[in-house]
Amino acid sequence: MEANSVKSDVSPEKPYRHYKSNKIRVKRLTKPSLIVRLTLGILILLTVYSFITIDYESVDLLGGIAATITNFKTMFFAPHFSNFTFLQGLYAVMITMGLALLTTVFGAVIALFLGLWSAENLSSGRISNGIKGFVAIIRAVPTVLWVLIFAVSAGLGSVAAIIGMTFHSMGYLVKAYSESFEELDKGVIEALRASGANWWQIVVQAVIPSSLTYLVSWTFLRFEINFAVAIAMGAAAGAGGIGYDMFMASSYYYDLNEIGTITYYILAFAILLEIIATRIKSNLHASQT
Amino acid sequence: MLLFCAVSYGAMIFTQFNAVKGFTSIPSAIQWGISNFYPAAHSFEKLPAILNKLLETILTAIAASTIAAVFALFFSVFGSKITKVNNILSIMSRGVATLFRNIDVAAWALILLFSFGQSVLTGYFALFFVSFGFLTRAFIEVLDEVGESSVEALKATGASYPMIILKSVIPSSTPQMISWILFMIEINIRSATLVGILTGTGIGFSFDLYYKNLDYNTASLVVLTIVVSILILEYLSNYVRRVIL
Amino acid sequence: MTTLLNVKDVSKQYGQDTLALSDVNFSVEEGEFVSIIGPSGAGKSTLLRCINRMINVSSGDITFDNESVVGLKKKELRRLRTNIGMIFQHYNLVERLSVIENVMHGRLGYKSTFAGILSLYKEEEKEHAVHLLKLLGLEDQIYKRCDQLSGGQKQRVGIARALTQNPKLLLCDEPIASLDPNASKKIMDYLQNISVSMGITVLVNLHQVDVALKYSDRIIGVSGGKIVYNDSPEQMTQEKIKTIYGSEADDLIAAAGDKNAV
Numbered sequence: 001m002e003a004n005s006v007k008s009d010v011s012p013e014k015p016y017r018h019y020k021s022n023k024i025r026v027k028r029l030t031k032p033s034l035i036v037r038l039t040l041g042i043l044i045l046l047t048v049y050s051f052i053t054i055d056y057e058s059v060d061l062l063g064g065i066a067a068t069i070t071n072f073k074t075m076f077f078a079p080h081f082s083n084f085t086f087l088q089g090l091y092a093v094m095i096t097m098g099l100a101l102l103t104t105v106f107g108a109v110i111a112l113f114l115g116l117w118s119a120e121n122l123s124s125g126r127i128s129n130g131i132k133g134f135v136a137i138i139r140a141v142p143t144v145l146w147v148l149i150f151a152v153s154a155g156l157g158s159v160a161a162i163i164g165m166t167f168h169s170m171g172y173l174v175k176a177y178s179e180s181f182e183e184l185d186k187g188v189i190e191a192l193r194a195s196g197a198n199w200w201q202i203v204v205q206a207v208i209p210s211s212l213t214y215l216v217s218w219t220f221l222r223f224e225i226n227f228a229v230a231i232a233m234g235a236a237a238g239a240g241g242i243g244y245d246m247f248m249a250s251s252y253y254y255d256l257n258e259i260g261t262i263t264y265y266i267l268a269f270a271i272l273l274e275i276i277a278t279r280i281k282s283n284l285h286a287s288q289t
Numbered sequence: 290m291l292l293f294c295a296v297s298y299g300a301m302i303f304t305q306f307n308a309v310k311g312f313t314s315i316p317s318a319i320q321w322g323i324s325n326f327y328p329a330a331h332s333f334e335k336l337p338a339i340l341n342k343l344l345e346t347i348l349t350a351i352a353a354s355t356i357a358a359v360f361a362l363f364f365s366v367f368g369s370k371i372t373k374v375n376n377i378l379s380i381m382s383r384g385v386a387t388l389f390r391n392i393d394v395a396a397w398a399l400i401l402l403f404s405f406g407q408s409v410l411t412g413y414f415a416l417f418f419v420s421f422g423f424l425t426r427a428f429i430e431v432l433d434e435v436g437e438s439s440v441e442a443l444k445a446t447g448a449s450y451p452m453i454i455l456k457s458v459i460p461s462s463t464p465q466m467i468s469w470i471l472f473m474i475e476i477n478i479r480s481a482t483l484v485g486i487l488t489g490t491g492i493g494f495s496f497d498l499y500y501k502n503l504d505y506n507t508a509s510l511v512v513l514t515i516v517v518s519i520l521i522l523e524y525l526s527n528y529v530r531r532v533i534l
Numbered sequence: 535m536t537t538l539l540n541v542k543d544v545s546k547q548y549g550q551d552t553l554a555l556s557d558v559n560f561s562v563e564e565g566e567f568v569s570i571i572g573p574s575g576a577g578k579s580t581l582l583r584c585i586n587r588m589i590n591v592s593s594g595d596i597t598f599d600n601e602s603v604v605g606l607k608k609k610e611l612r613r614l615r616t617n618i619g620m621i622f623q624h625y626n627l628v629e630r631l632s633v634i635e636n637v638m639h640g641r642l643g644y645k646s647t648f649a650g651i652l653s654l655y656k657e658e659e660k661e662h663a664v665h666l667l668k669l670l671g672l673e674d675q676i677y678k679r680c681d682q683l684s685g686g687q688k689q690r691v692g693i694a695r696a697l698t699q700n701p702k703l704l705l706c707d708e709p710i711a712s713l714d715p716n717a718s719k720k721i722m723d724y725l726q727n728i729s730v731s732m733g734i735t736v737l738v739n740l741h742q743v744d745v746a747l748k749y750s751d752r753i754i755g756v757s758g759g760k761i762v763y764n765d766s767p768e769q770m771t772q773e774k775i776k777t778i779y780g781s782e783a784d785d786l787i788a789a790a791g792d793k794n795a796v
Contacts, residue, residue, distance in 0.1 A: 016634070016664060016676050024660035026634055026653060028677045032464070035532045039467055047355045050348030054409055067404035068414075075400065098300035105297050140519040142479040144486060144493075145512055148500060153321045154314040158304045163311060163318070232395035236486050240304070243395060247487075250399035259400060263392060270391035442626035442692075445586055446699055447615035447643020452650040456639060457628045464630070 075260030082258055084245060093265050096234060096241035100226035103162055107169025108219050114170070115177030116203060121189060122181060131174065138171035143229050147237040161239030165229055169222055176222075180214035181207055217280050224273045231266060242266060328513060329506035336510065339495055343514050346491035349413050350477035357420035358428075358470050361386075364421075365428030371437055372458055374450075382425065390422025398484045412484040412491065416477050424473055431465040432458060464533040471526035478519060538564045538703060538735050539585065544594030546580055546759075554580040555759045558594070564702075567729045567736045569746035572756035573779050578739040581756065582705050585737075586618045587611055599702060616643035619696025619734075623708035625688040629681040633672060633691050636680055637663045640698030659698070666694045670724060686717030693724060697732075704728070706738035710745070722749050743775055 016024055084092070117123045118131035147164030154160045184207060192202045208215075234243020242265055249258045366372045368382040392400075397415035405411040439457040448456070485493020492515060499508040539562040546555040554577045562568050570578050583589040585596060587603055596603045603614055619640070627636045641659050642650045667673055670690040680688060689709060696704055706725065710718035726749050729736045740746045746753050747767045755763030755778035762777050763770070 023657060024634075024664060026638055026655060026660065028632065030679075032533045035529055036463055036467060039471075039529050039533075043351060043355045043470070046348060047352040050352040053345075053348070054352075054413070055345075056408070056410065061410065064405045064410060068401065071400065071403050095304055098304040101300045102297060102304065136520065136523070137516055140516040140523075141512055142482040142515065144483040145496065145515070148496075149322065149326065149512075150314070150318050152325075152505070153318040154311070159307065159311045159314060162304070163315060228393040231393045232483055235395045235399060236483055243393075246396055246399050250402055254403075256403060263396065263400070266393065266396060267388070267391050270393075271387060274387070274391060438622065438624055438626040439628045441588065442620065442622060442695070443639055443642065445588060445615055445618075445620035445705075446640050446695070447612040448639070448650065449612065449642075449647050451647045452642050452645075455651045456642065456653075461628055461630050 071256055074256045075263060077260075078257050079260035079264060080257045081261060082255060083249065083253060089242070089245070089261065089265055092240075092242040092245050093269055096227065096230045096243060097269070099158065099161060099165065099230035099233070099239060099241060100223055103165035103169050103230075104219060104223040104226050106162070106166040107173050107222065110166075110170045111173035111177050112215075114174045115181060116207070118174060119178040119181035121184065121186060122199075122203070122207065128178075132178070135171040135174045138167055139175070141168070143168040144232065144236050147233055147239070151237065156238040158239055161230075161233045161237055164237075165226060165233065168229075169226060172225075173218060173222055176218040177211075177215060180211040180218065183214075184210055213283075217277075220277055220280055224270075224277050227270060227273055325505045326509045327506065328510040332504075332507035332510040335499075335507050336514075339492070339507075339511055339514055342492045342495045343518060345409070346481045346485060346493070347478055347518060349409060349491065350416060350481045351474055353413055353416035354420050354424075354470055354473040354477050357417050357473070358424050358466070360421050361424035361428050362466070364425045365432055366454060366458075368425065368429045369432035371432055371435065371440060372454060383429070386422045386425035386429075388422070389418045390426060392418070394419045394480045394484060395487060398487045402488060407489040409490050411488045412481060415484050415488075416480060419480070420473050420477060423476075424469060427469040428462075428466055431462045431469070434465075435461045468526075468530050468534065471522075471529060475519060475522055475526065478515070478522070482515060536564050537561050538566075538599060539737070540597045541581075541585070542595045542597075544581075544584060544596060545592050546577070546584060546589065547592045553759055555584070555591075558756075558759075558761055560754055560761060560764055562703075562735060562737060564735055565729065565733050567726065567749060567751045568738070568754060569750040569752075570737065570739050570754045570756055571741070571743060571746045571778060574741065576756045577759040578756055579707055582620075582707050582737065582739055585703075585705060586615050586620060588620075612643055616699055617702050619699045619701035619704045621689070621692050621696055621704065621706040621709050623711045625680075625685075625692045627680045627688055627691055627695075630679060632677050632679055633667065633683070633694075634660075634663060634676050636691055637667065637694045637698055640695040643699065663694065663698050666697050670694055684717070685713050686720060689713065689717070689721050690724065693721075693728070697728065697734075701734060703735045703737065706736065708739050708741060711741060718745070725749070743770075743779075 081089070114131055114135065118128045118135070120128050143165055146167045147161050150163045150167075151157075151160035154163065188206050188210070189202055192206055197205065230239065230241060231243035231246070233239040234241040234245075235247040236243075238244065242262055246259060246262045246266075249255045249262060364382040364386060367374060367378045368386065370379070373379040394415050397418050398411060401411045401414050405414065435458060439461065440453055443453045443457050481491055482493040482496065485491035485495075486497045487493075489497075492511060496508055496511045499505070499511065541558055541560050544555055544558045545553065547553050558581060570581065572578050580589055584591050585598065585603070587606065591604060594604075598614065599617065601614075603611075606614055628639070635653075638653070638655055638659070640663075641655060645654070664673070664676070667676060670693060672687065672690055672694065675683060675687060680691060683691065692709075704725070709725070710721050713721065722745060725736055725738065728734055738750075747770060750767055753763065753765065753767055753770060754761055755774065757778050757780065763774055
């Protein structure tokens with residue numbers, strides 16, 4: 001029995017008593033609870049260590065926090081337009097949206113094929129593992145580095161940003177898609193195979209229709225992420241759009257009020273996307289039950 | 290389908306993306322990568338400095354995630370429909386989380402540059418804010434899924450609110466929450482690279498430095514160290530998840 | 535015999551026009567085993583939860599142990615609940631914790647928040663818990679996680695948790711509705727045993743007429759939020775089952791008839 005498995009500190013005839021104090025033990029360490037504590041302990045230690053070793057570079061922490069609060073007030077309560085108009089701002093958001101959309105679409109198309117080939121139930125073990133390893137490495141490289149790497153040959157701008165972001169989206173979606181495909185009931189594939197259907201027929205007739213809701217929701221989730229990434233690429237890799245405007249306002253004009261305006265633009269669209277994503281997700285749950 | 294293509298085409302015009310140029314640039318990029326983007330002997334002299342920066346970045350990412358998790362825990366307990374104290378607090382904590390989550394980490398970095406300048410703290414707080422918003426939402430979902438049943442049972446025994454939270458809700462949701470924290474750390478290491486480029490700190494700054502000096506060999510070594518550390522972290526998190534979930 | 539529980543003119547209204555209970559009157563003597571039967575949605579669950587104030591009544595009064603429960607404040611309410619154990623259809627255990635940890639949760643109501651959070655249980659309390667687990671045949675499962683138990687075992691953990699409270703009254707909300715016939719019989723036997731040997735009053739919501747007939751000292755029939763039957767099992771007739779269950783009755787009678795035939 002499990003109660004007797006830790007023999008060293010438990011007397012056999014009274015398995016629930018502590019061997020020394022003869023007290024009844026309520027808590028008992030199991031492997032999962034040990035790992036939970038170990039993980040939390042390590043994280044706390046590393047956090048404390050990082051606060052001790054952090055290079056504060058004579059930055060006044062409390063002063064900085066106070067300044068941040070004042071800055072928030074300036075941003076959110078006194079936003080203004082100085083370097084662009086309302087419509088130009090909207091246009092910039094549209095560019096960012098466009099970047100997110102294109103990279104999601106390109107990534108999704110490529111990921112659909114790679115996802116099929118990397119799903120264990122639709123592919124051979126070697127190909128599946130090969131693709132999974134390949135996309136794990138692609139995912140491990142931060143998007144901004146992909147963009148900058150492509151920028152060397154394509155030049156800084158939307159082309160490099162789109163290729164770089166597509167790369168990372170693809171890596172993300174291949175994982176999501178293949179996991180959705182793998183959840184498919186084995187019997188369905190077997191039944192179709194028994195009826196003489198070939199691989200493509202199985203994919204088109206059974207695999208894609210039954211995992212379509214998952215695919216749609218993962219893709220939209222990636223679109224939501226890509227909107228945020230597109231802002232970042234505008235700021236850090238010259239991809240244009242609202243992120244670039246924000247970078248200019250922050251690093252060249254030092255215009256907090258305008259940053260406030262841009263933040264409102266970003267918030268409005270990001271929250272809109274989140275609401276749509278939540279809708280899609282709840283529809284997904286509803287269709288499952 | 291037609292509409293979809295039209296929208297995509299519109300997006301191409303908006304972003305001034307030249308599809309032909311874009312896709313033809315991929316082969317040349319790969320060719321360039323093979324001939325230039327690999328660590329050369331001289332790059333390895335920089336390895337200690339790179340690893341030092343990498344460690345700084347990883348520590349910042351972890352610290353931001355754990356502290357954010359502590360705040361997120363409180364906000365999610367108030368925000369979840371299972372454990373909320375009252376509706377006003379619930380709506381408020383959900384609202385605050387939405388605000389912090391939906392401003393991108395790069396945007397936070399640019400905002401915080403005003404108060405903390407080019408320092409690690411800027412990056413730290415940018416990561417912290419986004420993590421806080423993200424984890425609050427994730428934790429609320431975890432708490433909602435735990436369900437009301439054991440909460441009801443403990444209430445019926447006469448247990449007080451703090452007891453119910455700490456003895457029933459938290460033990461049931463700890464593994465899921467740890468899984469989210471580990472996921473957040475992975476995301477934060479990648480985001481920290483980006484934030485580092487914007488704020489001139491950590492591994493992002495190292496990459497930017499070698500990249501701008503056209504020292505692609507060393508820049509590739511930076512990428513390699515990031516990839517290795519993320520893959521190791523992913524492996525460790527998967528192990529922890531397998532055991533505890 | 536003394537009256538332990540007295541429910542007087544109790545009504546419960548949800549929203550504008552959903553009347554879950556209307557003018558419910560009954561009382562329970564100390565040591566009695568009382569079943570409440572009725573179709574789903576008749577208000578059985580609501581009635582049970584009004585007694586330990588998991589749900590607040592809209593009007594009327596409930597006295598437990600010579601004390602009105604309706605006006606109790608926070609602290610008094612916690613004290614009331616320690617005297618009333620509750621058992622649930624879905625067991626409502628913290629699935630990730632061990633059996634003994636779940637059982638000890640029954641003591642939380644007696645503790646200060648601080649002591650409860652730190653699991654500072656007295657040795658006698660732990661002895662008692664282990665004793666109860668032995669009584670319920672769970673001594674080999676003490677350190678098992680509850681998600682590894684069968685439904686019947688989980689319900690026994692639920693009973694042990696309620697009994698560590700040293701309750702005067704046990705409220706059981708459909709305790710066997712999620713169990714197979716074998717496990718159901720076992721659980722009902724345990725409940726009967728507890729009632730007799732420990733002198734604990736048991737009030738149990740049931741869907742199955744035959745089970746109620748077999749185990750109860752008295753049966754209360756609820757339909758549409760009203761009490762339509764309140765008498766000993768011997769007085770129950772097919773006609774009365776019909777007034778309680780309405781259109782559902784025929785199936786139930788048929789089922790009960792089958793059992794009698796076998």
